[in-house]
Amino acid sequence: MFLRLLLRRRAHVNITRHLDRNMKMRLQRALAWLLGLSGLHVLAMVLLEGLTPGDALWLTLTTLTTVGYGDLSAATPAGRLATTVLLYFAGITLLAQLASDYIDYRLKQKDYMIKGLWRWRMKDHVLIVNSPARNPAVYFQRLVDQLRATDQFADRPVLILTDAFPDGLPARLREQGVVHYHGESSDRASLAAVDPGDARAIIVLAQDEYSRVSDSVTLDVLMQLNDLCHQRLPYTVAESVEEDNRRRAEAAGANTTLRPVRAYPEILVRALVAPGAEKILENLFTHHDDHTMRYPVTLDQVQWSDVACQLLTAGMGTLMAYVTDTGHVECHPAPDHRFSASALILMVREEAIPTAHQVREALADLTATPDQPRSD
Known part of the structure; x- marks a missing residue:
């Protein structure tokens, strides 16, 4: 078939x-x-x-x-x-x-x-190879929206190599300046037709985010791209379903790899705009390595930089946000921002997760009231 x-x-x-x-x-x-x-x-x-x-x-x-x-x-x-x-x-x-x-x-x-039967002969474009197996139009719209919101890719043409839209891209994508070439991602002629060597950046998506077979296709695509670009591949981000295949994808030419996260195409864009940031974002979605924890700590009119520095010095973790008495979460305000909080959200290391008591102790000087002696 x-x-x-x-x-x-x-x-x-x-x-x-x-x-x-x-x-x-x-x-x-x-x-x-x-x-x-x-x-x-x-x-x-x-x-x-x-x-x-x-x-x-x-x-x-x-x-x-x-x-x-x-x-x-x-x-x-x-x-x-x-x-x-x-x-x-x-x-x-x-x-x-x-x-x-x-x-x-x-x-x-x-x-x-x-x-998608026209060879565009683009230069300095964003090339996307493959499309998600489910709801590709919605995913691409969100991905392109995120690309357009950055300074680096706001005006870059976007070319998609996919066989998902035989009758043409949805009108919304065409209005965003996106074009496509209709072809199989592993077909060498189709890969050559999208001018990968002239691209500003390449994104290789997993065909099916739940199937490890997608990694085989991704590895084949990366090797063919490397050959077409004479081993001078533009900055390339590749998705890998299996953790063990990430090293193989990077050996095949990908500058960075990440797990397929269809609900957050923003992670892919971060990998292009700020290489390495995708690793931090990926950790936020797992409960191993670095991850976030919420600690019930009451603070009254303290300065953000004082709290952040005191926690970091004490080895408690990195302060990411605070929670107000009404339950509102305020993320990473200015250093001189003064606030009151009912809880703090910290990024902690898996091998050194502090207790709530330890966090309170680290901030004892800041939480002490005039009626209470400050700890030395």
Whole structure:
């Protein structure tokens, strides 16, 4: 079944390219005939009417385009016959046919672009290879929104290599300036058609975030991209379903790898904009390595920088946010921000998770009231 679909897709692309070549040849033939007839008419006007080459060309163009200013015209019977045969019967008809074929060609070209059958020949673009197995349109919209919100990629063209949109990308994506090339991600011809060597950045998505088979496809894509780019791959982020395959993906050419997190495409964008930040964000989604903890600590009108420094010095972790008495969570305010809190949220190390009592002890100087002695 898969082989039949693949052969059908390739046959469709080959037929499309064949039709495209035929249309170009028709346009070239029609233009050649039109130029030949026009040249013969110019020569006839010079020989039969005694016009200068410039006047003969002017008469030919005004007659051919049916403008007919009337400042020049054929006067002799032979000149009129030449104009009738070369321009009225053949030239004008041929010009109309040429215009019609050109419009048809442009419409067909637009259809190719919409359906992903057009080679864009981009430079400095963001190339995305593959698409999620579920809700690809929604995912791409959120991913592109995040890219457009950054200074580095706000104006970069985005090209997607995917077979998920045979009838064209959704209107919302096209409005965002996104285009696609319809093809299999592991097909070498399709990979070459999206100009990976000229890309600003490459994102290789896992086809199925729940299947380890996706990692095999990703590794194959990375190796082919490396070969196409002559071992000079642009900055590349690749998704890896299995943790053990991340090292293999990086050995195959990926600058960084991360787990597929479809609900948060922002992580992918962070990997492009601030390489390494994706590792911190990934840790927030797991309960191993560094992760966040909430501690019930009451603070009254303290300064953010004082609390953060005191906790860090005591080895309690990194202060990320505080919780107000009403339950509102305020994340990472300015250093001189003063606040009151009912709880603190810290990023702690898995091997050194402090207790609530230890956190309170570390902040004893800040939590002491005028009626209470401050600890030394």
